[in-house]
Amino acid sequence: MPEISLKHERIAASLAREIRSGLVRRGAQLPGEVELAKRFSVSRNTVRSALAVLAEQGLIATRTGKGSFVLFDGRPLDGRLGWTHALAEHGVETRLRTVKIALEPDPDLAGRLGLESPDVIVIERLRQLADGEAISIERSRIPALSSLRDLPERGLENGSITATLHRAGLHLDHCEQRLRGRPLDATEAGLLGRPEGTWFLHTERTSWTADDRFAEYADGLLDPQHFELSLTYGR
Incomplete structure (x- = not known):
């Protein structure tokens, strides 16, 4: 398996495992960017990149606050x-x-x-x-x-x-x-x-x-x- 080196790829892989395992229901709303940034100790831009990967995989559909x-x-x-x-x-x-x-x-x-x-x-x-x-x-x-x-x-x-x-x-x-x-x-x-x-x-x-x-x-x-x-x- 290829090594996952980029921060946003590691975050996306972690969240994808939680979704596929059923820990997070597919289609459910994930925690906000601020909360995810604190959880993984990264910037909000890195979180956005991770969410974009999950969206590309069809695992989530992110929405803005309004x-x-x-x-x-x-x-x-x-x-x-x-x-x-x-x-x-x-x-x-x-x-x-x-x-x-x-x-x-x-x-x-x-x-x-x-x-x-x-x-x-x-x-x-x-x-x-x-x-x-x-x-x-x-x-x-x-x-x-x-x-x-x-x-x-x-x-x-x-x-x-x-x-x-x-x-x-x-x-x-x-x-x-x-x-x-x-x-x-x-x-x-x-x-x-x-x-x-x-x-x-x-x-x-x-x-x-x-x-x-x-x-x-x-x-x-x-x-x-x-x-x-x-x-x-x-x-």
Whole structure:
């Protein structure tokens, strides 16, 4: 077995053993960053890195003390592990059809976020329920790193944007999210099989890594018959 030398890897391995052994129930809330930092005598940044490893392994889904969470039919979805995984956790079967993966310039996004290069990888996907009903259009823009520039040719890692970002060393840590309603344009209505002008929820989420590197700008159109947004505050 390879030696685990990094502090955050040792912490992640220790917590993973506790989860897999049943000492900590899978999916249960772990102690806060401050408490874990004291327990392992490390910084909070090291704890965040350890939690990112556990999230990548699918053992936990970390949440901030306050924030916003998307609900599907009243059930909370944690987008940190990807919506396909989050929906599956609630027994909701969906399938994604990739509409586009392309390397494109987005000077507006680069200007808003202060990115050095305007180039991003654009990913557009249509989500459908098992009966074929289209419930969302999900569009992401991720950094055009050298390890990601061939993504239009090779496709996503196991069909997952989250897994693709992890492979490139981009682990989502914190985000800002906005929600509003707006009518579908003609192209969107055609993809979703709805009349043009139908109102959908429009979400925008910008995510960064623990060291504040831009990781993803996600733009979604969600069927309000199924999706809503829940705001939580405090612990």
